[in-house]
Amino acid sequence: MTMKNKPYRLGVDLGGTKIEGMILDPDDRVLLRKRKPTPRNGSGHGYEMVLDNVCDLIRELQQAIPDGADCTIGIGTPGSLDPATGLLQNSNTLCLNRMPLKKDIEDRIGRPVGMQNDANCFTLAESIQGAGKDFRVVFGIIMGTGCGGGISIDGKILQGAHGIAGEWGHVSIDPDGVDCYCGNRGCIETKISGGGVEKAFAARFGRRLRMEQIVAGFRTGDGPCAEIFRQFLDDFGRATGGLISVLDPDAVVIGGGLSNIDELYNEGVALIRRYAFHPNIHTPILKNKLGDSAGVIGAAWIGV
Numbered sequence: 001m002t003m004k005n006k007p008y009r010l011g012v013d014l015g016g017t018k019i020e021g022m023i024l025d026p027d028d029r030v031l032l033r034k035r036k037p038t039p040r041n042g043s044g045h046g047y048e049m050v051l052d053n054v055c056d057l058i059r060e061l062q063q064a065i066p067d068g069a070d071c072t073i074g075i076g077t078p079g080s081l082d083p084a085t086g087l088l089q090n091s092n093t094l095c096l097n098r099m100p101l102k103k104d105i106e107d108r109i110g111r112p113v114g115m116q117n118d119a120n121c122f123t124l125a126e127s128i129q130g131a132g133k134d135f136r137v138v139f140g141i142i143m144g145t146g147c148g149g150g151i152s153i154d155g156k157i158l159q160g161a162h163g164i165a166g167e168w169g170h171v172s173i174d175p176d177g178v179d180c181y182c183g184n185r186g187c188i189e190t191k192i193s194g195g196g197v198e199k200a201f202a203a204r205f206g207r208r209l210r211m212e213q214i215v216a217g218f219r220t221g222d223g224p225c226a227e228i229f230r231q232f233l234d235d236f237g238r239a240t241g242g243l244i245s246v247l248d249p250d251a252v253v254i255g256g257g258l259s260n261i262d263e264l265y266n267e268g269v270a271l272i273r274r275y276a277f278h279p280n281i282h283t284p285i286l287k288n289k290l291g292d293s294a295g296v297i298g299a300a301w302i303g304v
């Protein structure tokens, strides 16, 4: 037993539809995974039910850890903790906003926990165990129904003065764009998330298609799908080129449902090169390696 000082790592990923928990053993192997549903925003006591489910899941997982073994606990959340107030902010699971989620969980389970937003957990997992493993500075992007980002430097998450470092999805790149839930207009999230692209299609053509239908239509030469999809690729290039000009990371790792779109890694990369402030950008733009598991693995790695 050479690794006796390494702890077990318990991670919980609090997602929009499910709460997933995992334990990594001291050799970083998955010991156990469990899931519970996330109570819906609309239910009157949504926040209390989220707390109950998270704490129940932690207690159930803890039973699998041998008596006396060290264990860290980390929780990935939609939204981030404001370091000044300790309240959760910017969450699209609305019942969590302005709530002291970390403190309430710690009070209930009687010990400290680490807490980071889901994009930071994704970025950390990919930078330690996934596609960004061989790089020092990694920018992680989640492109799914929404769009988030995180910055990992030497295997640690950069928090920023306000806890919003890497919150790239809410940089406005189009003052004439559509309203975003955050109060801005034309945020990157409204341009390159699945939900944003679907809304843009409906606004332009008066009918609804899902993102995968738009991608399929582009590939078979459908005119409306091609118009919207080319705009999506251009916005992806503009947004990612801009972030590379600011951070100049060693690699960018893409996660979320849209990370499976092959065009991002060829046409998309060509557009990034066009928009970034350097004539010969060679930043690797990588598809994630951990898939849906990155959030909960990252949560395990941010534990305390």
Ligand SMILES: [Zn+2]
Residues within 6 Å of the ligand: 169, 170, 171, 180, 181, 182, 183, 184, 187, 189
């Ligand atoms: Zn926004």
